[in-house]
Amino acid sequence: MSVAASELDAYVLTDEEKEAVRKAFLGIEYDPKGSLDYISKVRTAAYKNFPSGLISHLELQKHSDVSFSIFENLPVDNVFGSPLNDANSQDYKDGCLSENIVVAFGSVIAEPYSIYFEGKNIVNNLVPHPVARNDFTGIGSAVDLDFHTENAAQAYDECGDISPVGLLLSGVRGDPNNVGVGPKTLLSDARKALKLLDDKDIEILYSKSFFIKDPYRWRGKYFGDRSDNKDVFLRPVLKGPVDHPHVTVAFYPDMVQPVGPEADLAYTNFHEAIKHVSIGIDIEPGRLVYVNNRFTLHSREKFNATQDENGRPYRWVQRVFVTNNLWNFRSFTRYGDRVYDPSTHSPSAYQVEVMR
């Protein structure tokens, strides 16, 4: 189902506000490693220059009551390409407004961070990569990336929840050959989906009946060479009150394995309900979407990624993860101040025992 942005939880900047934001963030130099100094600068600029209504709207996200919010009419850079792999985003546009603004939004809501193998910089560039067309990641394009909460398995890390509390997606460059036809980012509020299920299914989703595997990018890079570290524990996919659940699930292949026919049925029914209540949004330049990862699932339709005259894919979305607690990342190697590498996480004695 596709719904007009005006029908959703949205904040639209006036042209005057847009210009004030542009001026405020134009002169801040982007630090890809997210140093404390950089985060302080953008956070200060946000509180000084964002309209008070926008600050309130962002602060409201801390309650986690809102499934997702859309922000419209943001200033954009002049873009003339798209970065592949770890290319420098600054080589493809005339400034760093998009990075500064998405980090500023994240800095008011919570604490921005990045995982080194998801994106080496604090702002991740999601550009469809020709070689990764069939990947179940943000840079794939030829396969549907089915509904999931981000880094679901990481909610159970022994150092604390290291899944993001939310993610911000910001449009940098649109695909002129796909205007109005996608790809859509699909969002689904699990609270609405659960209203479609019967009590028995919900009870099973709360039970320890599911293996939740690491996302593909994490496999083989987490706890040294162990690639299936989550398979040894059965988990629930729902925790907490049913009107504000913490959902840890990913419906794309080889991610969550229900154990037993009842769990299998509840899982399938939940998947169908999630799809049924979902809505689609184009992440276009000038539009930023904040997704509450606690109970809102996201997915991305497959699409035909087209290229510019230099062979660069047009579509370019930037992403920032936010967390409530950087302390939970304490055992990972840190590049700069906010880019974490879990591959150098040292397993505890307990984990070593479990891995045997």
Ligand SMILES: [Fe+2]
């Ligand atoms: Fe995702």
